[in-house]
Amino acid sequence: MPYVTRDGVRTHYVTAGEGPAFVFLHPLPFDHTVYSYQLSHFSTWFKCIAIDFRGFGRSDAVTTKYGLGDLCDDVLAVCTAEGVKEAVLLGTSIGSKAVLQLGLDRPDLFKAVIAVGAGNKPAKDHGQRVEAYRTEGRDGFHPKHLASVVTDEFAASPLGAYLLGTMLERGRALGMSGEAMARSVGAAHDRDLRPRLPSMSVPLLVINGEHDNSLPGGTETAKLVANARHEILADRGHACCLEDPAGFDALVIDFLTQHAMMPKTASPA
Amino acid sequence: MPYSINNGVKTYYEVAGEGPPMVMLHGSTWDHTLWLYQMAHFSTWFRCIAPDVRCFGRSDKVTTAFTYQDVVADLIGVLEQEDVKGAILLGGSLGSRLSVSLAHAAPDRIAAAVVYGANTQASPDGKSDADKRRLERIRRYREGDLGEAYKWQLTRGLTDDFKASPLGQYIVEMVMEKVPWLNGPAIPNLYEAASKNDLQPLLREIQAPFLVVSGEHDNSLELARDTARRLANARHTVLKDTGQHCGLENPAGFDALVIEFLSEQGLMPKA
Numbered sequence: 001m002p003y004v005t006r007d008g009v010r011t012h013y014v015t016a017g018e019g020p021a022f023v024f025l026h027p028l029p030f031d032h033t034v035y036s037y038q039l040s041h042f043s044t045w046f047k048c049i050a051i052d053f054r055g056f057g058r059s060d061a062v063t064t065k066y067g068l069g070d071l072c073d074d075v076l077a078v079c080t081a082e083g084v085k086e087a088v089l090l091g092t093s094i095g096s097k098a099v100l101q102l103g104l105d106r107p108d109l110f111k112a113v114i115a116v117g118a119g120n121k122p123a124k125d126h127g128q129r130v131e132a133y134r135t136e137g138r139d140g141f142h143p144k145h146l147a148s149v150v151t152d153e154f155a156a157s158p159l160g161a162y163l164l165g166t167m168l169e170r171g172r173a174l175g176m177s178g179e180a181m182a183r184s185v186g187a188a189h190d191r192d193l194r195p196r197l198p199s200m201s202v203p204l205l206v207i208n209g210e211h212d213n214s215l216p217g218g219t220e221t222a223k224l225v226a227n228a229r230h231e232i233l234a235d236r237g238h239a240c241c242l243e244d245p246a247g248f249d250a251l252v253i254d255f256l257t258q259h260a261m262m263p264k265t266a267s268p269a
Numbered sequence: 270m271p272y273s274i275n276n277g278v279k280t281y282y283e284v285a286g287e288g289p290p291m292v293m294l295h296g297s298t299w300d301h302t303l304w305l306y307q308m309a310h311f312s313t314w315f316r317c318i319a320p321d322v323r324c325f326g327r328s329d330k331v332t333t334a335f336t337y338q339d340v341v342a343d344l345i346g347v348l349e350q351e352d353v354k355g356a357i358l359l360g361g362s363l364g365s366r367l368s369v370s371l372a373h374a375a376p377d378r379i380a381a382a383v384v385y386g387a388n389t390q391a392s393p394d395g396k397s398d399a400d401k402r403r404l405e406r407i408r409r410y411r412e413g414d415l416g417e418a419y420k421w422q423l424t425r426g427l428t429d430d431f432k433a434s435p436l437g438q439y440i441v442e443m444v445m446e447k448v449p450w451l452n453g454p455a456i457p458n459l460y461e462a463a464s465k466n467d468l469q470p471l472l473r474e475i476q477a478p479f480l481v482v483s484g485e486h487d488n489s490l491e492l493a494r495d496t497a498r499r500l501a502n503a504r505h506t507v508l509k510d511t512g513q514h515c516g517l518e519n520p521a522g523f524d525a526l527v528i529e530f531l532s533e534q535g536l537m538p539k540a
Contacts, residue, residue, distance in 0.1 A: 014285055018327070036309040040302050041443050058287070159436075162521035166310045173313045246439035265449045 006077040012058035013051040017043025021087035024050040025095030031057030037245035045263040061180035092116035094188035118206045119217035122189035133182035149238040197224040204228040205255040209236030275346035281327035282320035286312025290353040293319040296362025298422040300326030306520035314538045330452035337466035355380040362386035373471045385482045388492040391467035407457040415453040426513030472499040479503035480530040484511035
């Protein structure tokens, strides 16, 4: 399966489908499998590229300090390896911060961007999560962190419990480390994007679940970016791609159609 | 994403994960999307390979007549290209027949299988219920609208509850969006080919352990139980409250059965 190595750090990613490039950046504390519905769906029209951030999935568990800029450079290294000239970019939570940073820095590459969550500055309580991964370890805190990014109803449902459970299994089986996960939380909260957001020129869709802690931040982001579109999914939490794939995908398709970036369903060659 | 070519026919497949090989074979009508939960889950421990059977998904739509053995050869081509040995097979509906055929034709490549909708009966006189259903499918494709015929077949193995649910509608619609890829006249070729092939004489010769799962509301449940009885090394189990496509309707229950079975067989990789 594909990896790129940049500065000695390996980043794992998967590809699915054929067509224009569509890059997916997962939220913490998931890996790329959080987008299983979207990869199955959008692979009909796009070459989907779903990246594991360092510390998650099969990417290296980096236990030294790094920042959001390093994660963005990892994403760019994957795009280079896959020969991507133009792409749609979607990210949730930490992924949405990378989306905003990359949308600002590389409008030549990313032609339409979707930020789910879209917080734009360090969260006041993020230090608690860093500490919790350090003191409780992966097995102590990963379950709590996962539960906090979905609604209670979803976590308690058979399907929700299964999906969260499979992510916990991956954490154990793939040897994800509490220290590496702590470093990732740190990277997600290392900068204030607000000063630069008014200069964002690419089309931006901000999505928040109604019960998403990032809703105030996402609302602010959507106001700071001219021509940004803001959509709220009723009754959903932070990981709304998983809780409501039908509603989530419909918003993405509508946004891409609005910007003439939704390919027709061609016959395969 | 990869293609394998067998006698000029392209088979598309997706790969996910690392570890021993696990090959997932969908039924007629669907494509590899049927296994979206299992690809995400089992890629934790296995290199998962999910082909689109000819006539479906991104694989070639073959409009000339072909045999069931041609379809088996397509899949052996994928196994050869991916250098697969000792694979776990997951098979649903037609995929369960293909699992039986692969375990028989290439025993060194197949370690074990979990199958559902495992009706392996052939009925040369066309009078069995299964045969009547097949003839009805063919009639719909040859005489009716492709989209309607496809949707009818797609939803037949699903419970009413699942079909009516937002998630069920989303998944069915996801597969329906690919109808423009399909060739109507090609699809009945697959049903004709499968119907001419009697698998039952092979069953007692297959040494690989099989778990035969039936959704409680699968109308081929008794036929699957019969399949399990005839296989040399198999057991049958029922998953409650689901239709035929139990991996899709109840991934938690189905995956748990797979993991339990593989653990019993010493085939579940250690963490």
